[in-house]
Amino acid sequence: MSRLFLNGDIKDLRTEVLEVLSQNFQIHTSSDSPLIVKEGRLVFLSSQNWQVCVNFYTSETTYMRQSTLGKKQPLFRALGIGKGVNRVLDATAGLGGDLFKMACMGFEVVGYEREPSVYALLLDGVIRSRIQAQEADDSEMLDIMSRIDVRWGDASRLDKLDGIEAIYFDPMFPHKSKGALSSKEIQALQSLCSDYCWEDQVEEFQRLQSISNAKRLVVKRPLKALAFGDGVNHSYEGKSLRYDLYVLN
Numbered sequence: 001m002s003r004l005f006l007n008g009d010i011k012d013l014r015t016e017v018l019e020v021l022s023q024n025f026q027i028h029t030s031s032d033s034p035l036i037v038k039e040g041r042l043v044f045l046s047s048q049n050w051q052v053c054v055n056f057y058t059s060e061t062t063y064m065r066q067s068t069l070g071k072k073q074p075l076f077r078a079l080g081i082g083k084g085v086n087r088v089l090d091a092t093a094g095l096g097g098d099l100f101k102m103a104c105m106g107f108e109v110v111g112y113e114r115e116p117s118v119y120a121l122l123l124d125g126v127i128r129s130r131i132q133a134q135e136a137d138d139s140e141m142l143d144i145m146s147r148i149d150v151r152w153g154d155a156s157r158l159d160k161l162d163g164i165e166a167i168y169f170d171p172m173f174p175h176k177s178k179g180a181l182s183s184k185e186i187q188a189l190q191s192l193c194s195d196y197c198w199e200d201q202v203e204e205f206q207r208l209q210s211i212s213n214a215k216r217l218v219v220k221r222p223l224k225a226l227a228f229g230d231g232v233n234h235s236y237e238g239k240s241l242r243y244d245l246y247v248l249n
């Protein structure tokens, strides 16, 4: 069983969070861990003392889902919005910025995250946001949260994906990139996933191409970067990013 190091009193976490974490990890407490249990939440604390936690229920995300998201955005067009694609595998869930947007647009999203600390932050955010929506009796937000399912593990090692129609792959960039996350969130991810290796990600991309059933594989790239692999069928461009579509099967 993999180990997860948390700093603080784990009993302060939500029971629902602790239950799922204990099923997947041996949890140890360590004052060296940057994952702090604070006021009932899991928080990443950087060496410069700033903090990041996952929360989908904020005034910014409410504004985003009500005002700025739209079907014409390149990510959703690449995934096949309006073309019968309902269920998406987010193979690189990270802190959930992209998967939350997908769920807001009506996709059912299964998000995989293989780095235990990142998964713990994400799970904590998903469960707390769901509870907040219940407490606020916010049916629209509850509907969105009901479409999100986050799991721990390496998505490229899955051999069966029932009902998955599209796969989304957002590899770690060797440099800063723009996207669904703030710069602090990107720095937190880079710090927690410091042992990622470019060659491994190319192999993961190749394995994802052969997962049965999925019709589309979408890879996020900086606008001017080379494609991750041969055979891009179409690129959907934004201001600083593009989404390369590989049509499968």
Ligand SMILES: C[S@@+](CC[C@H](N)C(=O)[O-])C[C@H]1O[C@@H](n2cnc3c(N)ncnc32)[C@H](O)[C@@H]1O
Binding pocket: 091, 092, 093, 094, 095, 096, 097, 098, 099, 112, 113, 114, 115, 118, 153, 154, 155, 156, 157, 170, 171, 172, 173, 180, 181, 189, 193, 204
């Ligand atoms: C660039 S970040 C993704 C950011 C994400 N799109 C977001 O909006 O928060 C890449 C994340 O994917 C994870 N990852 C990379 N390869 C993976 C795989 N094969 N299976 C599961 N997670 C993976 C890394 O640990 C890292 O947290």
